[in-house]
Amino acid sequence: MKATMTKNRWLTKALTNQSSFKSYLEPLAQLVRPKWQANGFNAVVIENRVESEQVFSLIIRPQRKWPGFIAGQHLDLQVEIAGVRYLRTFSLSCAPKYQQQTGLIELTIRQQEQGKVTPFLANNIAAGDAINISAPRGQFTLPKNNQPLLFIAGGSGVTPFRSFIQELSLSEPQRDVHLIYYNQATKPLFALEWPLLMNTMPHLKVTMIDTAQKGLINEQQLLDHCKDLEKRVAYLCGPHGLITTSREILLQLGVAENNIHHELFGPKPIENFTIDNDAEVVFASSQTTVNTEKDHPQTLLELAEAAELNPTSGCRMGVCHQCKCRKKQGVVYNTLTEQFSDTGEEDIQLCVSVAAGDVTLDL
Ligand SMILES: Cc1cc2nc3c(=O)[nH]c(=O)nc-3n(C[C@H](O)[C@H](O)[C@H](O)COP(=O)(O)OP(=O)(O)OC[C@H]3O[C@@H](n4cnc5c(N)ncnc54)[C@H](O)[C@@H]3O)c2cc1C
Ligand code: FES
Secondary structure, three states: OHHHHHHHHHHHHHHHOOOOHHHHHHHHHHHHOOOOOOOOEEEEEEEEEEOOOOEEEEEEEEOOOOOOOOOOOEEEEEEEEOOEEEEEEEEEOOOHHHHHHHOOEEEEEEOOOOOOOHHHHHHHOOOOOEEEEOOOEOOOOOOOOOOOEEEEEEHHHHHHHHHHHHHHHHHOOOOOEEEEEEEOOOOOOOOOHHHHHHHHOOOEEEEEEEHHHHOOOOHHHHHHHOOOHHHOEEEEEEOHHHHHHHHHHHHHOOOOHHHEEEEEOOOOOOOOOOOOOOOEEEEOOOOEEEEOEOOEOOOHHHHHHHOOOOOOOOOOOOOOOOOEEEEEEOOEEEOOOOEEOOOOOEEEEHHHEEEOOOEEEOO
16 A cells, blocks of 8 residues: 555656645646645635734634644644745644634734744735645643643743633633743733633633743742642743743752643754854755855755745744755754754754755755
8 A cells, every 4th residue: 555655656756746646736726716725724814813013813714624633733824925935833822622613713923023924914814815724733732631730831822822721611621720921012912811711710820920020930930920830730832042941940840851841932043053164055956055154153944045045944943844855965953952963965954954064955
């Protein structure tokens, strides 16, 4: 069976230079239905709801065969901007039960100041528009037991927690949950919803911390707000700094490592990494060569984009593997694992790889 599938894929690739006949047929199908896409699932936007100055929620109706999701999972959303397709990752911010009852899902999205996609979604996507989404995925999901939970959210990192808490309010309203929500805004997200959820969940506690007034997360602050954190299973979501610091504090305070789960929303900064000389990066298939600057390390994805090569990318932080690319030779540094690669041929993720010397890529 497997051998037949491989043979079919090989034949398709040989005849069409596409991984599937659906992809090959896409341009023809788009003559009739311009938004139709071969991969992923088609979906229609029902509403683009403003949540705050920088944040909005897309209420979406996926096509019927879109598989259901588990609270805490995310998906890739694909849009075309000026003829170029972009893929970006967002958590589902609603409960699975909401989707089962209404057929709708919600994504709650912060506009990134320099972002290509999030400002476009905020300003150009409206009710009735067609978009393309992937199946849900991700392991940031709740344990199948009734242990007390500690959720630590930073900014828009609160989205999977809204999904968790909405779902628990319907399926396990007695669950002991403490959400500590760090944000810079004077108006935290879903401010009107938390009190309603607390009314239905007697053991739900929500602590809002305005970082402009109270500062960033620290040990004393966590202890002051949550006296019994060592008995809780902790879930962390938000930017890299919040996750690293809260992990360190929780470990120090006696929370077991396997009771700490996290989801990263922001890229890990390139730090503690220097090379002696500028390096040469050859994008072999595009016959393009660029030079890196030793004082200004950039990921290979950023270099390829600056050279206008249009590489495929999604999350830009090592999660989705959309940016996978064949390295023909040279050593790269992985900012996520903090490891150097071998010199030989292998697949790498462009978004978390920095040239550690001269590198040749099959791009
Ligand atoms: C698993 C997962 C789930 C996510 N869920 C959500 C969600 O529910 N809601 C949401 O708003 N975002 C979420 N994100 C983050 C979201 O994917 C990015 O913010 C988004 O892709 C930015 O796209 P853009 O095209 O506007 O910005 P880009 O053009 O990709 O980036 C522009 C600039 O902003 C920086 N940047 C981009 N995203 C972030 C970020 N999150 N934090 C700090 N700097 C950033 C980039 O480094 C770059 O300098 C999630 C990310 C992951 C990996
Ligand atoms: S863009 Fe998602 S792993 Fe690189």
